[in-house]
Amino acid sequence: MDATGFTQGEVVRFARDGFHIVRGLAPTDGCERILAVAQRDLHAGAGPVEYESDVGYPGAPAARDAPGGTTVRRLLRACDRDPAIRQWALSRAVGDRLRQLLGPHVEMSQAHHNCIMTKHPAHSSVTGWHRDVRYWAFERPQLVSVWLALGRETPENGCLQVLPGTHAMDLESARLTDAQFLRTDVAANQPLLERAIDVELERGDVLFFHARLFHAAGANRTAQTKYSAVFTYHAADNRPLPGTRSASLPEVRLGA
Numbered sequence: 179m180d181a182t183g184f185t186q187g188e189v190v191r192f193a194r195d196g197f198h199i200v201r202g203l204a205p206t207d208g209c210e211r212i213l214a215v216a217q218r219d220l221h222a223g224a225g226p227v228e229y230e231s232d233v234g235y236p237g238a239p240a241a242r243d244a245p246g247g248t249t250v251r252r253l254l255r256a257c258d259r260d261p262a263i264r265q266w267a268l269s270r271a272v273g274d275r276l277r278q279l280l281g282p283h284v285e286m287s288q289a290h291h292n293c294i295m296t297k298h299p300a301h302s303s304v305t306g307w308h309r310d311v312r313y314w315a316f317e318r319p320q321l322v323s324v325w326l327a328l329g330r331e332t333p334e335n336g337c338l339q340v341l342p343g344t345h346a347m348d349l350e351s352a353r354l355t356d357a358q359f360l361r362t363d364v365a366a367n368q369p370l371l372e373r374a375i376d377v378e379l380e381r382g383d384v385l386f387f388h389a390r391l392f393h394a395a396g397a398n399r400t401a402q403t404k405y406s407a408v409f410t411y412h413a414a415d416n417r418p419l420p421g422t423r424s425a426s427l428p429e430v431r432l433g434a
Contacts, residue, residue, distance in 0.1 A: 246301030
């Protein structure tokens with residue numbers, strides 16, 4: 179497993195763009211183990227999970243008792259499901275790079291992400307343009323998420339899309355919906371939307387992205403479920419606010 183870290187140029191580009199892709203960072207056998215756990219727990223109905231019907235996004239079933247209402251969107255508490263998942267999330271390959279972005283002492287949030295995303299061929303929803311910090315509560319919005327592709331990710335099966343540089347922008351409230359999604363019907367947002375990039379990944383590729391970066395994802399139009407492992411990190415001195423969901427589970431310190 180590569181633990182050499184980002185080059186200085188990659189650190190600069192992350193600061194500019196708000197994301198960076200590392201090709202082939204995760205070993206094939208590790209990806210296969212995580213995928214096997216995800217498929218095992220999905221088949222067994224092992225909770226906790228989030229259903230597509232829980233989010234109410236376009237294309238999602240209207241309720242759990244509707245057709246497709248128990249289609250799983252996320253297998254939650256991923257690090258508790260198997261040591262292989264926790265090993266990846268706390269690995270040097272991840273930690274060395276995060277320390278370059280966040281500082282010498284980094285922690286993983288167990289309350290946010292810490293999941294396996296499962297985008298199914300039927301009843302998968304469309305996720306609009308949003309920033310994850312819209313529902314996270316930390317002293318500072320400086321967090322980084324790490325997205326591991328467990329198989330190929332393309333526009334056809336609902337890969338992520340990103341808007342480069344938007345992590346550094348402050349937008350007027352009129353450009354956002356009440357739920358803090360970027361409005362696609364506002365003229366001022368069109369230049370941003372024209373910059374959208376599809377994040378196409380192969381198994382073992384990893385996307386690092388800032389929690390203030392606007393990102394979205396389409397529906398899965400293929401015949402196969404797409405699986406991705408996602409975790410979120412912050413500097414140890416960037417504390418979750420007491421009494422919020424962000425503080426509902428203990429943080430996990432990454433080793434040096």
